[in-house]
Amino acid sequence: MTDVRVALGGRPVLQGLSWHADAGRVTALLGPNGAGKTTAIRCLTGLIAPSQGTVAVLGHPAGHPDALARLGLMPQATGAWSGVKPRELLRHLASLYTHPHPVDALVDALALSSFLDTPYRRLSGGQQQAVNLAGALVGRPEAVVLDEPTAGMDPHARRRAWGLVRQLADAGVAVLLTTHAMDEAAQLADTVFIMDAGAVTVAGTVAELAADGSLEETFLRHTREAS
Numbered sequence: 001m002t003d004v005r006v007a008l009g010g011r012p013v014l015q016g017l018s019w020h021a022d023a024g025r026v027t028a029l030l031g032p033n034g035a036g037k038t039t040a041i042r043c044l045t046g047l048i049a050p051s052q053g054t055v056a057v058l059g060h061p062a063g064h065p066d067a068l069a070r071l072g073l074m075p076q077a078t079g080a081w082s083g084v085k086p087r088e089l090l091r092h093l094a095s096l097y098t099h100p101h102p103v104d105a106l107v108d109a110l111a112l113s114s115f116l117d118t119p120y121r122r123l124s125g126g127q128q129q130a131v132n133l134a135g136a137l138v139g140r141p142e143a144v145v146l147d148e149p150t151a152g153m154d155p156h157a158r159r160r161a162w163g164l165v166r167q168l169a170d171a172g173v174a175v176l177l178t179t180h181a182m183d184e185a186a187q188l189a190d191t192v193f194i195m196d197a198g199a200v201t202v203a204g205t206v207a208e209l210a211a212d213g214s215l216e217e218t219f220l221r222h223t224r225e226a227s
């Protein structure tokens with residue numbers, strides 16, 4: 001997205017936001033609470049139309065059906081799935097695609113087997129996240145957007161998710177992730193955009209952004225405390 005501006009409830013939220021996520025790379029969009037990361041993701045799916053700037057997804061304008069069909073999205077909360085069991089959910093999602101990712105492979109990769117028949121709302125937060133991640137990947141997307149994918153996951157689950165994300169990028173998928181876990185960004189990201197108050201304040205590789213200390217120190221230097 002380039003120079004995107006969005007106001008919500010009469011308040012500027014995105015103020016000239018520009019970043020890009022390339023195929024075969026993991027891109028992390030970092031920023032304090034309220035910086036506008038989720039709003040930026042909503043622009044990608046066409047849910048929010050910016051008042052200025054351009055948003056392109058896989059060569060199409062945001063919200064274009066051809067882009068949406070090739071985009072995997074893991075939002076922060078998917079309460080709408082509440083009564084459904086993961087096995088049914090993943091099978092249903094797989095049935096929407098001509099060449100879905102085999103559900104069994106996702107179940108193995110994310111260790112979902114012990115709670116496949118538990119209604120979604122009864123799952124723990126980390127288990128729900130693992131199901132959400134599987135749901136985002138089942139359509140073999142060419143680009144994936146993961147909004148805080150490992151929030152609530154234990155260290156085992158986190159490592160599994162990291163492994164899967166890395167595999168996706170190595171297979172050529174463009175991965176965008178947001179996270180508040182600096183170790184996660186440092187471990188996974190090829191490129192990092194740090195944003196504050198709706199605009200990018202610094203960007204680079206993890207090595208570049210951690211050159212003067214750590215990624216977290218750079219984050220603290222280039223962002224203000226959420227008020």
Ligand SMILES: Nc1ncnc2c1ncn2[C@@H]1O[C@H](COP(=O)(O)OP(=O)(O)OP(=O)(O)O)[C@@H](O)[C@H]1O
Pocket residue numbers: 008009013031032033034035036037038039040
């Ligand atoms: N529908 C809305 N109406 C008014 N303000 C909104 C609306 N949605 C979001 N905002 C505001 O926009 C700002 C950015 O929110 P957003 O959810 O994009 O932040 P974020 O970077 O994803 O934060 P977090 O790290 O906490 O998830 C916040 O100040 C939020 O209160």
